[in-house]
Amino acid sequence: MRPIQARISIGAMAHNLRVARSYAGAARLFAVVKANAYGHGLSRARRGLAAADGFAVLTLEEAANLRQMGVEQPILLLEGIFGADEIAPCAELELWPVLHHAGQFDWLRRQPPVRPIQVFLKFDSGMHRLGFPLAEHAAVAARARNLPGVAGVTLMTHFAQADEGAGVDWQLQPFLHEVAGHGLPWSSANSAALLRYPETLGAWARPGLMLYGASPFTDASAELLGLRPAMTLQSEIIGVQSLQAGEGVGYSQLFRAKRPMRVGVVACGYADGYPRHALTGTPILVNGRMSRTLGRVSMDMLCVDLSEHADAGIGSPVVLWGEGLPVETVAAAAGTSSYELLCALAARVPVLEMD
Template identity: 85%
Template structure:
């Protein structure tokens, strides 16, 4: 059997939820489990994060699966409804859709469900992705309140730079200034805001990345935040090559040795979810020692430097990210984000669940 596997820790996710709760104060917590729980598996996340006050997903299919798994907490649809035909299902499954476009209000007016829905009314405070224009709040709130299809409203926005030094005030202050008079509950905090800006908490926080043990900040590690990695991607060396000075390795010969050296070939490639664009120098743990990748990542293999691992050979374990090697560190070296690495885990990689 090919030696690559991902280990997913239920205990780590549960721990990270406790960290989120410790920052949330009186705010309730939606555990964001979209995209197959950031690659960790929806069923696993449901069990690990069972103590969350609610779950946030992208699609009706994800929400329906959670209900089939026995979830009875609120489920938030982060992108709302994709058609009027989804309204009835929202009512049947007691889902809370995010309303962010006038079409949503039209659909609810034209096809009211059998029972009214709790909704999140999203306003664009500066990210310019989803949301009603903040300047139109009076008309939007008034119309939403008039709909018989709506049982309750929570106001919502999303931050563009909560993980950067510029922070959230440039979005938060206008959002609260314009909407506070309505006396409605509100939600704005993602992982970064939850950890760094307690003024963003509102009634509901929406942590995602931190639940899986990665840091939303470039300057603060997950360990410093008290988080534990939930996913460890690991494999083994399946071949060892010896290069002479001037010889290259892999497609394009992007790496050439400047001295005689040993190279380990690892059973992991971009078809497993490892980034093809990761260049020479991306860290890897070989036999517990910090090493680096060499050359271009192939579909099923990548190469590592064995210069600091003299005893490593065929069968030696290699951690690509996770325990002992933060996914954030690998992502930064590869010029991407931990979100992308975690979500990209391929279906062909066997998964072992741990406590």
């Protein structure tokens, strides 16, 4: 059997949820489990994050799966309903849709749910993605409250730079100023805001990335934040090559040796979810010690520098990210985000579930 494997820890997710709760104060937590729980598996996340106050997903299918798994907590639909035909399932499954455009209001007005539902109203406070303009908050909130079949309303927004130096104030203050008079609960905090900006804690926080043990910040590691990686992608060296000075390795010969050296070939490639654009120097662990990738990542293999690893050979264990090598460190070196790496784990990679 090909040696690549993803180890996913249920216990690490439960631990990270406890860390999130320690920052949340009186706010309740929606555990964000969209995109197959950021590549970790919806069923595994449901168990690891069972103590969450609610779950947040993207689609009706994800929500229905959670209900079938026995989830009784509130489930938030982050992009709301995509047509009037989804109103009845929302009521049946007791889902809380996010409303972010006028068409969704029209659908609810024409086909009110037989069972009243909770809704979230999303306002655009500066990200300019989804949401009603803040300037229309009074009319939007009034219309939502008058919709037939609406049991309650929560206001929300989303931050564009909570994980960067610009922070949240430029969005949070206008949002709070505009919506303060409605007397309605509100939600704004993602992982980065939850960890760094307690003023963003309304009625509900929506942590995602941190629950899987990755830091949203470039200046604070997951370990420093008390988080544990839930996913470890590991494999082995399946071949060793000896290069002479001037010889290259891999497609396009992007790496050429400056001196004689040993190169290990690892059973992992972009078809497994490792980023093809990760070039020479991306960190990797061999036998528990740091090394670097060499050259271009292939579909099924990548190469690693064994110059300082005389003990390494065929069968030596390799960690691509996870225990001992934070996914955000690999992502930064590869010019991408830890979100992309985790979500890109391929279906062909076997998963070993850990407690």
